[in-house]
Structure formats: C-alpha cells, structure tokens
Amino acid sequence: MAEEGAPEGRPIGERAALSGVPRQPGASGAAHVVPTVASAAVPATSPAAPSSPARVPRVWRLLPTPLGAPFTFGYTLLLIATSVFAEHADPDLVLALLQSSSTDVEHLARSPLLVLVASALWIAGGLTSAYAIAFFFVLTALERRIGALRTAAVFFGGHAIATLATELPVGAAVALGYLPPDSLQRLDYGISFGVMTCTGALAGLLPAWARWPLLAGVTWFAVTNLLVSTDPVSDSGHLLAMVLGLLAWPLLRRRRGPRYGAIVSGRC
Numbered sequence: 001m002a003e004e005g006a007p008e009g010r011p012i013g014e015r016a017a018l019s020g021v022p023r024q025p026g027a028s029g030a031a032h033v034v035p036t037v038a039s040a041a042v043p044a045t046s047p048a049a050p051s052s053p054a055r056v057p058r059v060w061r062l063l064p065t066p067l068g069a070p071f072t073f074g075y076t077l078l079l080i081a082t083s084v085f086a087e088h089a090d091p092d093l094v095l096a097l098l099q100s101s102s103t104d105v106e107h108l109a110r111s112p113l114l115v116l117v118a119s120a121l122w123i124a125g126g127l128t129s130a131y132a133i134a135f136f137f138v139l140t141a142l143e144r145r146i147g148a149l150r151t152a153a154v155f156f157g158g159h160a161i162a163t164l165a166t167e168l169p170v171g172a173a174v175a176l177g178y179l180p181p182d183s184l185q186r187l188d189y190g191i192s193f194g195v196m197t198c199t200g201a202l203a204g205l206l207p208a209w210a211r212w213p214l215l216a217g218v219t220w221f222a223v224t225n226l227l228v229s230t231d232p233v234s235d236s237g238h239l240l241a242m243v244l245g246l247l248a249w250p251l252l253r254r255r256r257g258p259r260y261g262a263i264v265s266g267r268c
Helices: 036-041 058-062 070-088 091-101 105-110 112-121 130-146 148-175 181-185 192-203 208-227 232-247
Strands: none
Touching (some): 105 112, 105 181, 112 148, 148 192, 192 208
C-alpha cells in the first residue's frame, strides 16, 4: 500500500527527497548527495590556455639578421667578400684597387662621392681587426634601436665628415709647404670612422651603467693610439668621428614611427 499523501508509485515508509538538502535519511540513493550549488561553482571543463610562442634568446639579438638588422647583415656579407678577395687575390690587383679607393686629397678632388663610398668597402687589417669586430656588434645594437636607414645615415655621415675634416687640412698643409707633395696620395681607406661614429651614437641610447664605461674604454683606446701613432691624421679622425656620434644623441633620442622593417692608414 502506498502511504496517504505520498506520490503515486512510491512505497510506504519511503520519504521523498527534498531538492537541495543533502543526506536526507530515508531518501533512496541519497546517502551522500553533493549540493548542486557547489558543483555549479566549478566548471566541468575549461579550455586549455594557448601555449605562448618560444621567445628568441637575448644572445641572438647581438647578431645581425636579415629582418632584425638588414643593413648590418648585408654590409657584413659585403665586407666578408672584399676581405676574402683581398686575402687571396693577386697582390698587385688588390693594391691597385685600394689605391683607386683611397680617400686621399687627389682622389677627393677628382671624384669625392666615388671614393667616399669605395673606401668603405674595405677593412684595413682584415676581419680580425678591432674595428671589424666592433662593426659587427656596434652596428647591430644601433640598428635594432634606431632602424636601418638612420644607422646607415650615422655610419656614412660620420665616415664622410671625418674623412673630409682630416684630409682637407692635409691639402692645405701641402699648399702652404708644411707637408711634402706625396702627402696628397697617402693610402687611406676603411670603415673605422663610421664605426667610431656609430659607437658614440650607440652610447647615447644605452643606460648609464653601460654608457659611461663604453665611452671611457673607446676614448682610452683612441687617445692611446693617437699618442703612439705613426699616422696621426687617421687617428685624430677616430676621435673626431666619436665626437660626431656624441653630437647625434639629441636626434637619435627622438621618438620615431614604427619600422616596416705611400703612408698606409691606420684605419680599418
């Protein structure tokens, strides 16, 4: 018989379970009921968080890449090619090419733009020279901060201005009789003026703890070379080139838009 008041079909003595009340005695299958409110608080399934892409190690940012530092990357390949050529080609041919690329007074008077560009295609001292190594790291760091176009402008601007500032006084000294006429044909080529300008410019973009040690080291290197130099014209140009880089600080620190991307010279 069914108990009076009990739902139809439920045996006598069995109480109906009240929803939302756990552990109701006598309720069928309700010996241990988890409240529905608690279960609703935790979602049954949660979507897996997307894995973040692997970050490029910071050490690779020291190296030029086709996308991260295209100017330095392409220029480095060009300098490697000319250095290998100078090492293995016929010495007479190499000497003729270096002489035609020299930024001496005679060549500057005849074809200034040509020799200013051509002289920056060679490294005096080869790929293991101090200026070649500095070129690789300094221009990479500078280009990653200011972009390819402004890095090229700093490099070639410093190269051209420092060259003219050191060679024009030589021409004046020859005209006044203070230097012999063969000083107009001194062999002068290399990338060192551009590297020193970029080094001075890079220092202005670094934090103070890196800026002042860099400037102190580079200044000591340049002054020491000038004091013991057999080519004071070029070594004085190294100091001048670094000062040109320092003068570029206000321009380089401005915000920019997004990027899409005879006597053998001591210069290198």
